[in-house]
Amino acid sequence: xxxxxxxxxxxxxxxxxxxxxxxxxxxxxxxxxxxxxxxxxxxxxxxxxxxxxxxxxxxxxxxxxxxxxxxxxxxxxxxxxxxxxxxxxxxxxxxxxxxxxxxxxxxxxxxxxxxxxxxxxxxxxxxxxxxxxxxxxxxxxxxxxxxxxxxxxxxxxxxxxxxxxxxxxxxxxxxxxxxxxxxxxxxxxxxxxxxxxxxxxxx
Numbered sequence: 378x379x380x381x382x383x384x385x386x387x388x389x390x391x392x393x394x395x396x397x398x399x400x401x402x403x404x405x406x407x408x409x410x411x412x413x414x415x416x417x418x419x420x421x422x423x424x425x426x427x428x429x430x431x432x433x434x435x436x437x438x439x440x441x442x443x444x445x446x447x448x449x450x451x452x453x454x455x456x457x458x459x460x461x462x463x464x465x466x467x468x469x470x471x472x473x474x475x476x477x478x479x480x481x482x483x484x485x486x487x488x489x490x491x492x493x494x495x496x497x498x499x500x501x502x503x504x505x506x507x508x509x510x511x512x513x514x515x516x517x518x519x520x521x522x523x524x525x526x527x528x529x530x531x532x533x534x535x536x537x538x539x540x541x542x543x544x545x546x547x548x549x550x551x552x553x554x555x556x557x558x559x560x561x562x563x564x565x566x567x568x569x570x571x572x573x574x575x576x577x578x579x580x
Contacts, residue, residue, distance in 0.1 A: 411431075411432040411433040412432060412435065413426075413427050413432045414426040414427060414432075414435075414488055415427045415432075417484075417488065418484055420482050420484055420485055422480060422481070422482050422485040423485050423488065426488070426489075428540065429540050429541045429542075430492075430496075430540075430541035430542070431541075431542070434541075435492060435495070436492065436495040436496050436498075436499060437492065437495070437496035437499070437541050437544065438499060439499075439510060439544055439545040440545075441545055442510055442511050442513075442545040442546075442548040443545065443546050443547065443548060444511060444513070444548050444549075444550055445516065445547050445548065445549060447549065450552050451549060451550075451551050451552065452551065452552045452553035453551050453552070453553040453554055454553070471525070472490075472493060474532070475525075475532060476489060476490055476493075478532055479532060479534075496541075501569070504565070505562075505565050505566070505569060506556070506561075506562065506565075510545075511548055511550045512550065512551070512554075513548045513549050513550040513551060514548070514549055514551075515543075515544050515545060515546065515547050515548055515549075516547045516548075516549045517539070517543065517546065517547035518539065518543070518544060518547075521537045524537065
C-alpha cells in the first residue's frame with residue numbers, strides 16, 4: 378500500500394518539477410556537505426525543517442537506542458492478517474490527512490512526505506536484522522497517538538515536545554517472535570525478495 382502511495386508521489390513530484398516556473402536548488406551546508414531544507418525554494422513553511430532530524434539526517438536514521446524495562450514483558454500475538462492491514466491502512470490515510478490538511482504548499486507536502494516514507498522504510502532493515510538496531514518502537518512517541526486528533530475530530534496543533542532526535546530513547550522490544558539466528562536470515566531474505574518482486578511488478 379505504501380508502494381502505491383510512493384509511486385503516486387514520485388509521479389506527482391516529476392510533474393511539478395517539469396512545470397516549475399523557477400529552478401529550485403538545494404541549500405548545501407558546505408562545512409559538512411549536508412543538505413538543508415530550511416526555507417528551501419523560499420517556502421516559509423519549511424522553516425525549521427532541519428531542526429527535527431538534522432540537516433545531515435534527512436531520513437531520520439536512529440543513531441542509538443535505549444531499551445526500557447517493562448514491568449511485564451510485551452509479547453507479540455498473531456492476529457488475522459486483514460486486521461493488521463486495516464490498522465496500517467488507517468495509519469496511511471491519517472498520514473495523508475495530516476500532510477494535506479496541515480500543509481498548504483504542495484512543495485512542502487512533497488518534501489515532508491518523502492522524509493516520512495524514507496524514515497519508515499528504515500524499519501525494514503530492523504526487521505531483517507541488518508541495521509544493528511533492536512526491533513521495537515519508541516513508547517514515548519507512540520504514547521502521543523491519541524493526541525493527534527482532538528475530541529471534535531479535528532487535527533490537534535499543539536507541540537508534543539519532542540523531535541526526531543528523541544526517537545530510540547525509550548525503545549520497547551517486543552518478544553515472542555519466531556526469529557532463529559541460524560535460519561531466519563535466509564527465510565526473511567526470501568520473504569523480502571518476494572515482497573520487493575511484487576512491489577516492482579506493480580509498476
